[in-house]
Amino acid sequence: MFLHNYFYRLKCIFRDRQAMFWTLVFPIILGSLFYLALSNIGNIDNFEKINLAIVLNSDEAENTAFLETVTETDLFNITETSKDQAHELLNDNQVDGIILFDQNPELSVSQSGINQTIIKSFLDQYLQVSSTLNTIITDNPQALSSGLIDSFTDPTEYVTEVTPTRNNPDPVVNYFYTLIAMACLYGGFLGLKEITTIQADLSTEGARVSVAPANKLKIFLSSILAATTIQMVVIALLMCFLVFFLKVNFGDQLVYIAITCAIGSITGVSFGAFIASVVKREEGVKIGILIGSTMAMSFLSGMMVENIKYTISQNMPILSYLNPANLITDSFYALYYYPDHSRFFTNILLLCAFNIVFSTMTFFVIRRQKYASL
């Protein structure tokens, strides 16, 4: 009975185009739109090499030292050229500056800007170090053997950078985490449908199931298990799409990520079952409530405006804890960002508590086997 109902419910859910659209296709479309809209946000601060023309003098020894230093910095795309051609390149904006390397090196730029400032800083530092070394070598040649010069070319950092986080903050990943949270809660469509299907007061199919010699609890559990199975597969597919296709970074803690997906899926299904059983209105109203509440919860967890999540956690933290979408989102973010798991487990435990509340209330409503009206 249990497996018979389970496998047929799997078939029904899988073939239900509306449910599959909302739980799988819609999040994939939304994820793709996020990707298109947000993919450049993280690249804004990426450094692009500065185009630099160098005009060399005839002293080859000095040229070699300077060229080595310029190349090692990895700051510049260097073009070695003649003075005239260098000015042509500068006028055509093909280079940001020209270094005329002679007895007294000169920098020529046609405008001011960050790139020009960087070239100037580099040149100043080079000249300053060269001058210092020359002075040392002239006044105190023994210093060459004491390793003093090495300290100029290989500066020691006295402050060690210790990151308190697992990864660097990324404003984009949170959007995708809220997307998964929304997809998890859209599992509510499946939970809602399963309850409707077994309740005599909600559907004719439910009436037919209710008159059969089948234990209501068994039917309920196998139907909900079928919905949860499909929802987990859907979330797994969505995750594959995000990770392999859109290259969203979820960190490397696969087991914990899987736990979040599983608990999130169960939360979504139990949330839908809860709405189906508690709300005493027609199915369209229930679906409206499900979509509306899911979107509201996703909004509050930062799906549309990233700062909302932080504003709420700063000013009304209780709301963060009462929002399953935020708990799912925050679980992913905690795995991505924080080195320990305390915040992650807090979120997961709260989600489990929601599941218990939703499931218990659903069971108390559906355990009735006789209805006041049909």
Add this chain to the structure above:
Amino acid sequence: MVIKIKNLVKRYGDLIALDHLNLEVQKGEIFGLLGPNGSGKTTAINCLLSLLKYDKGEIEIYDTPMHPEAYEIKKRIGLVMQNVAVFNELTVYENIDYFCGLYISDKQKRRQLVEEAMDFVGIKDFRKFTPKKLSGGLLRRLNIACGIAHKPDLIIMDEPTVAVDPQSRNSILEGIQKLNAAGATIIYTSHYMEEVEQICSRIAIMDKGKVIASGSNDSLKEIIKTGEHISIEILNPQNLDLDEISDFANILSVDLSGSQLTIKSSRGKNNLIPILDLLKHRDIQIGKVFSEPPTLNDVFLEITGKELRD
């Protein structure tokens, strides 16, 4: 005794849907529950199946009190609902197999039962169709197949022919008679008196949540005064004297509407031949003549003062 309902009362707020309903159904019957819409037929069925709470009364099926967990009784019951109750995502075969599987766990046995059910209702050629691709008549047949595939001893059919074309309706009615011939007891609710008259061995007429009359088709008609109905088309009605017809024995009413003469007589006396003789003597030219025995509608009309289809 297959079903025994005693003093069943069901209220929806101030409305009394079932008012001390009493019913008994014997093994092997096709028992008709006839009544207008809202008379309480479906409510009675839902209470019988333990789907609806009721305020008072007792229900026994196969001499055992009926309740939601009476699985041994439920195994013997098949339900064909007024509204089609199938899953749109499953094929014809899968739908029947799913509902049959709630009663029969043995896969091999079930496969055979599903084939037999499809054969019985004539939808074998549509086994891989989903319900959306079926016509209204075929959908009704699928609905029936889902209710009877597990070969129940008691089949409850709640208006199974609503919105069905005449051809499919006849097919369904024939099927019900076959099921009965194979040993099933059937409860058949309808507001189509012709169907009930055609197939039911015993009939209960319901109105306002009560059984107002019950018995066989013939016995019900015997409890009323109304006998035959005579309708005669009169081609020259100006020559007709209605009083002469009213003077015949057992005439209840005579009415001339246009060229249509309608005569109702009381039970037991056939007046058709004497009336035709009279018209002939008075040089009244006649067209079409009909004589009908009383119907269940007359029974309902005489008891309640309103038409069955009101």
